[in-house]
Amino acid sequence: MSKLKLISIVIFVCLLVLTVELIASSKPHKNDNQYELLKEYRFTQEEMNFIINYQIDPEKIKPYLQFETFRVYNFFFYENIRTKYQLSYLETINTYNFPNYYNYDTIPTLAIFTNTPLVLVNKHFFLLKSYYPKNLVNVNTRNITYIKRPNEEMYLQKEALENFDKLYQEAKNEGFELVIFSGFRPYHKQQELYYETFGMDNSISAKPGHSEHQTGLAIDVSTLKHGLTDYFALSQEYLWLEKNAYRFGYILRYPKDKEHITGYQFEPWHFRYVGVEHAKIIYEQNLTLEEYLFKTFELK
Structure with a gap:
């Protein structure tokens, strides 16, 4: 047998073995x-x-x-x-x-956990124009001080109002007089504020559909003296709220040094009802709602 032929056979055999191995590798190695x-x-x-x-x-x-x-x-x-x-x-x-969960410059996504106290609404997650929370109750049914505006009523979801009432009464017993400035705000009202009052300034007002006030679970609370200003953060009322709100199911929604997560600057007056159990964990672990949901629940 010639050397050339032998080489040809060796090459052929090698190719055959390689081919067999490739075919075998394409099938499950059971x-x-x-x-x-x-x-x-x-x-x-x-x-x-x-x-x-x-x-x-x-x-x-x-x-x-x-x-x-x-x-x-x-x-x-x-x-x-x-x-x-x-x-x-x-x-x-x-x-x-949700690769863009914390990215507020991408295409918005429908809110998650809707119809629960944990509904997530921010610059990325939004509510539809037609969204209207159930169980809204007029704040005037409780002995709570709130800002009265012409031709306008103030509402909160029933559970949120009941728990704020408890918070309010305890604060009052300790000498703090809190005032609710804003509660539930429907889509069309947010639209009016965003386009007409604040001139589409995202740093001041949320876009329509992106405001937590549409959930009926968020409140702007302060004192008549401080109003909705950063000076409220220096008050004794704020310090009391910061330490006690969680016991009634409320969290400081936009805390200091968390702007990169919430998308909003520190707002000492903006509190959000999430339920007592969740609020306790969020407070004790110094989390935002975004962080808590991301670390605790499977997002779908």
Whole structure:
């Protein structure tokens, strides 16, 4: 046999072996134990093939299975995000699903957790023009001091009003006279303020649909002396609110040094009802509503 022919045969055999290996690698490398484990997790056949083909350890997938929006085909994207930014598995899922969660210069997204005390409304998440909260109650049904305006009533959601009433009475018993300046504000009223009163200044007023006042869960509260100014932050009333509001389910919505997260400058008068249980955690961990939701719940 000639040397040239021998070389040709060797090359052919090598190519054949390589071809066989490539064909084999395109099929699932079935490991019985691994396969049974995947079946236990209720993956589809296609998903199991994907996991086995890419030799993904099922144990590394396991922490993600608790999340409804988890998709096995995104596994490598999830892991890249998690390891790069040192995030929890929940934060990883939320980052993948809402990459612009903290980016207020992108296309707005419909509000999440609507019809709950945790509804998120900010410069990125918005409410529809037609959104109108249920269970609105007139503030005048309670013995609370509030600003009365001509041809205008003030409302809050029932639960928010009931809890603010408790807050108000305790503050009053300690010598603090609080005043509500604003409560529920419908879309059309916010539209009027934004375009006519504040001249579309985003630093002063929220765009229509992006105001928390449309939820019926937000209040602007201060004193007659200080009004809605930064001077309120220097008052004893504010200091009392800052330390006690959470006990009644309210949080300081736009705290100092969190502007890059909330999108708004510090507003000592703007408080938001989220419920006692949630407010306690937010207060104790020094979080904003955005941070709390992102770290605690799967965002969908």
